[in-house]
Amino acid sequence: MSLFGMPSIDLLSNQIAAVLDDPATTHGLARALRAVAKEIELHRHHHTSQRAWPNGRINQKPSxxxxxxxxxxxxxxxxxxxxxxxxxxxxxxxxxxxxxxxxxxxxxxxxxxxxxxxxxxxxxxxxxxxxxxxxxxxxxxxxxAAFALSQYPGPLNACDEMIERWYAKRDCRSDINTRLDLVNLVFRDQDDDPKYTPHLWAYxxxxxxxxxxxxxxxxxxxxxxxxxxxxxxxxxxxxxxxxxx
Ligand SMILES: C[S@@+](CC[C@H](N)C(=O)[O-])C[C@H]1O[C@@H](n2cnc3c(N)ncnc32)[C@H](O)[C@@H]1O
The missing domain is CATH 3.40.50.150 (Vaccinia Virus protein VP39)
Structure with a gap:
């Protein structure tokens, strides 16, 4: 608990929202805070379930x-x-x-x-x-990832198909312009759209x-x-x- 009686995670969440609302907040700080805000959302969901199943095992036994x-x-x-x-x-x-x-x-x-x-x-x-x-x-x-790498270097039209199939509906679509952009996206997907979580490892x-x-x-x-x-x-x-x- 914080000094003011508000759980510290709620206090942190409110502070992040206020800093994100501030037009003076730099792009880099806003990116980092959006990532923290997303983790806070996951943390909240996880802890709500964990309170129901404090020993970390649920009663259901799905096959x-x-x-x-x-x-x-x-x-x-x-x-x-x-x-x-x-x-x-x-x-x-x-x-x-x-x-x-x-x-x-x-x-x-x-x-x-x-x-x-x-x-x-x-x-x-x-x-x-x-x-x-x-x-x-x-x-x-x-x-x-092996398939994505096999397109590089290669004919641009084959890559265009891949870009269209994977990224046509993404906010970042207009910024994926070359074969290496495609490789980068597969390995380190970093769309600023808060709906997307980044790719952290390639397989x-x-x-x-x-x-x-x-x-x-x-x-x-x-x-x-x-x-x-x-x-x-x-x-x-x-x-x-x-x-x-
Ligand atoms: C790219 S989506 C894929 C959704 C679906 N499998 C599909 O192919 O359309 C990734 C999914 O993994 C979930 N996810 C990511 N990290 C997770 C985690 N730490 N624990 C549980 N689910 C997670 C996300 O919430 C999201 O639903």
């Missing part, structure tokens, strides 16, 4: 779980995300709030690159290993296989895109693997 699904609903899957809509609001960087040996299938796409590597990415994969039943599986889809098949093997998974193989589970808009330019515990 199929989607992580970071956003608005992509999959029938029969329990969706855990840091922000609404979700069946459970939980910051996965704090662990997976499920019982050991309880889940048969995990699914995530375009999620892993948004959490920090190595601490949170490795912790997430270790947690998935703990929570899966023996023989359980985890499907992971990411932007295919190819070799890196995903290394991560799952290191965490104790017995097999890692390419996963064939199935639009009854995966988001159809992710089909192009994504890489999916399936790992077995």
């Amino acid at each position: 199929k779980v989607q992580i970071g699904g956003g608005s992509h609903h999959i029938d029969g899957f329990f969706n855990i995300d840091a922000v609404p809509p979700a069946d459970l609001l939980w910051d996965i960087r704090e662990g997976i709030p499920l019982q050991d040996d309880s889940v048969e299938l995990f699914f995530s796409e375009h999620f892993l690159e948004h959490i920090d590597y190595p601490r949170s990415a490795k912790n997430y994969i270790r947690e998935a290993q703990r929570v899966l039943v023996p023989g359980g599986q985890i499907i992971t889809g990411v932007p295919d 190819d098949h070799e890196k995903l296989a290394q991560l799952f093997t290191e965490a104790g998974f017995t097999a890692v193989a390419p996963w064939t895109f199935d639009s009854t589970i995966a988001n159809p808009k992710r089909r192009w330019g994504s890489l999916y693997v399936i790992a077995t515990k």
